[in-house]
Amino acid sequence: MGILQDLTYGAAKRWIAGKDMETALAKAKEANAKGLGTILNYLGEDVTDPAVAESHFEEYVKLQRAIGSSGIDGCVSVKLTQFGLGVLDDAVVLEKARQLVEEAQGMGRMLWIDMEGSSVTTRTLQIHSKLLEGHKNVGVALQAYLRRSEDDLKALMDVGGKVRLVKGAYREPPGVTFRSREEVTENYLKLMRVLFERGQGFAVGTHDSRPIEEAVRLHESSPNTKFEFEMLRGIRDDLKLKLAGAGHRVVDYMPYGEEWYPYSVRRIKEHPSNIWLLLRSL
């Protein structure tokens, strides 16, 4: 497995900004030099050991400070299960997120919260809304494949929440999600229209040309709406530069860390043509 993983890294490194913070920060600077903003994510999820949750938290503290002190156009995005959500007391997780959001505020940065599997959606939104009560620099991802997201989005719009709209990347039990890709894309478009009507400072997080073109069109008719395109590192890089060249804010989401393998497998499954990248590197 060790050798196979090493070989897989040859393909995976297009999606990963490196195995350590220093390399990731250098990649963030490269993206900035191309006119892109950045979001850094330290890979890991479903942490059950409090000591590991603490070490993830400390990594993010260091990461935020390094982004601030090196003047990188960027911020971080966290997964709350990295801090033990679902296993440790919610108050412990909230406290860690609160410290990060406060430090981010001091540096004039956002703190984004990724959305994970549907078993933790409600808790993630509860923690997000507690943070939002005192801090405007926090945002949360919502997944268009979830049937509940329309209601969640409206509730977030009522309280001035900032949302990153994505399609959703987890295996979910039947009934929770829309079934076909087409339905998910239709729901994405529907929720995105709500964002353009009621939101500010939101993110269109997709590589799909259809919603991207629609967002460009909606922005033309409401040019004062503040939003950004967010895409994953290594996917549709030409489009990122094209949109940035046309004056849009485009942000490259860059994961890094030792736990790159499951993340890369998710990207491969999402787009089977990536198997060729893998085979070439093998």
Ligand SMILES: Cc1cc2nc3c(=O)[nH]c(=O)nc-3n(C[C@H](O)[C@H](O)[C@H](O)COP(=O)(O)OP(=O)(O)OC[C@H]3O[C@@H](n4cnc5c(N)ncnc54)[C@H](O)[C@@H]3O)c2cc1C
């Ligand atoms: C910035 C950002 C943050 C995210 N955060 C979360 C989160 O918090 N929670 C969550 O569940 N999901 C998250 N995701 C993942 C998301 O849910 C989707 O799994 C992923 O973005 C693929 O969906 P898509 O919208 O790009 O559309 P798709 O319909 O999957 O893809 C549209 C087109 O994009 C290109 N493309 C998409 N994926 C790939 C790939 N892997 N390799 C090559 N080309 C590809 C292809 O051209 C494809 O035709 C995030 C995505 C982004 C961009």
